[in-house]
Amino acid sequence: MGDLNYIPIDTQDIISNYLEAFIQLDKSCFEENWNEENFLKQVSGKFNLSFLCIHQRELVGFLFGSYYAWNKQKVAHINRIATSTNHRNKNIGSKLIWNFEKKVRHLAMDIVTIEFNSRLNVSEFYIKNGFMPLKTNEIKSYLIAKQKLDKLELFKSFELNIWKKTLKRC
Numbered sequence: 295m296g297d298l299n300y301i302p303i304d305t306q307d308i309i310s311n312y313l314e315a316f317i318q319l320d321k322s323c324f325e326e327n328w329n330e331e332n333f334l335k336q337v338s339g340k341f342n343l344s345f346l347c348i349h350q351r352e353l354v355g356f357l358f359g360s361y362y363a364w365n366k367q368k369v370a371h372i373n374r375i376a377t378s379t380n381h382r383n384k385n386i387g388s389k390l391i392w393n394f395e396k397k398v399r400h401l402a403m404d405i406v407t408i409e410f411n412s413r414l415n416v417s418e419f420y421i422k423n424g425f426m427p428l429k430t431n432e433i434k435s436y437l438i439a440k441q442k443l444d445k446l447e448l449f450k451s452f453e454l455n456i457w458k459k460t461l462k463r464c
């Protein structure tokens with residue numbers, strides 16, 4: 295396979311330039327889709343922690359990240375990650391996470407969180423990338439920090455997975 299380019303999404307212009315491609319890729323990957331507004335939304339840390347992957351001028355992957363405060367710590371979060379169906383299992387998703395984590399370390403954070411729906415069936419992918427489920431006693435404070443306490447029932451019904459990774463200091 296030819297060159298894959300991983301590019302930081304560090305301005306609103308990059309999102310605007312690829313907006314249609316983001317929306318199409320998202321549609322092919324998720325049941326509940328992000329629209330223009332979701333992609334363009336201003337979120338803390340977004341332009342430090344988001345990346346796209348290009349193959350022969352085609353958008354083949356993206357990761358949108360952000361940061362928030364949890365237990366008085368600044369924590370990085372993966373808001374959305376996707377690889378186009380015909381480029382899966384070529385390490386693009388893991389490389390996007392690798393780029394993201396490099397930046398997370400650079401910003402002196404060492405915890406990364408992710409939420410995903412059980413239907414997506416991506417536990418293997420996150421295990422491979424060093425993530426593990428949050429401990430039961432961490433769930434409530436996490437949901438409060440994210441202002442999502444209403445999702446507690448989804449978590450209890452095993453529909454929502456909340457995982458984290460603690461990065462090792464280099």
Ligand SMILES: CC(C)(COP(=O)(O)OP(=O)(O)OC[C@H]1O[C@@H](n2cnc3c(N)ncnc32)[C@H](O)[C@@H]1OP(=O)(O)O)[C@@H](O)C(=O)NCCC(=O)NCCS
Nearest residue numbers: 323375376377382383384385386387388410414415418419
């Ligand atoms: C999850 C996703 C980003 C992985 O992207 P990718 O570029 O294929 O990732 P990688 O090539 O780095 O890793 C793939 C590994 O994860 C595993 N994997 C990924 N998706 C999987 C799935 N749906 N079912 C089972 N295993 C899966 C594969 O076993 C593979 O492991 P291997 O390399 O040991 O064979 C991609 O499958 C995707 O876009 N899925 C739809 C969107 C989604 O679910 N996003 C995550 C929720 S926010």
